[in-house]
Amino acid sequence: MTSDADGGTEGFVLVDRPRPDVAVVTLNRTERMNSMAFDVMVPFRDALRQLGDDNDVRVVILTGAGRAFCSGADQSGERGRMPNIDGLTGVTVALRAMELLDDIIVTLRRLHQPVIAAVNGPAIGGGLCLALACDVRVAAESAFFRAAGINNGLTASELGLSYLLPRAVGTSRAAEIMLTGRDVDAVEAASIGLVSRVVPDDQLLDSCLETAADITRWSRPGVELTKRTLQDSLDAASLEQHMHAEGAGQLLVRLMTQNFEEAVAARKEKREPKFLD
Structure with missing residues (x-):
């Protein structure tokens, strides 16, 4: 079953139930490589909250449609509209926007259910943060990871990256990845513990569903x-x-x-x- 998390008006976030006890959440704005525009992130946050309250769901799998997992900040200039910002100044809107994105990271980690990141392609900037917020990460062969803030003249620290990445790969590796802004391919990601394994692109979802089945066997x-x-x-x-x-x-x-x-x-x-x- 496939449903639009935002009620069917956009379809930028899809929720599938390949098994009764597993939900697959797909970021679905392929023309922008599933970037973190508000018209994607707001229904994504809402979908996560709904799944957290769904006692039939034992495992959540997060992935992206098309060739990307998530490309991070939307650079198109058409980022959608933040909810509940009428009467606010630009500074306050920016603060609310950051709080919304922070809330997504926290919500992923607070879900009762384990979350598996099926990283099907580039996970850049905020997309890397989304992957790190998941409990298990599995990469397709075409996946790669980049802490992109530094590439954009900003800091590489965002959405918990400087907290989560050192705990996943160690402080020295995290510093090198964040300070250089270089790409980490899937093979290297597996060798440093950023992902648990690498699988062929066409086997990614099936592999994650197998892991979900291994988890749901238990209490x-x-x-x-x-x-x-x-x-x-x-x-x-x-x-x-x-x-x-x-x-x-x-x-x-x-x-x-x-x-x-x-x-x-x-x-x-x-x-x-x-x-x-």
């Missing part, structure tokens, strides 16, 4: 708490503090569900477990 609270603790680890003050948080989550699922008993029984009976949480 909902187990998956959601694992996502949460992985993200919390980025800001943990100490190993001991983080282990306490991990232990509390583990005990919560162990004591309040029969999932562990079901897993043990399923192994003995040589069958797939059925977690009822």
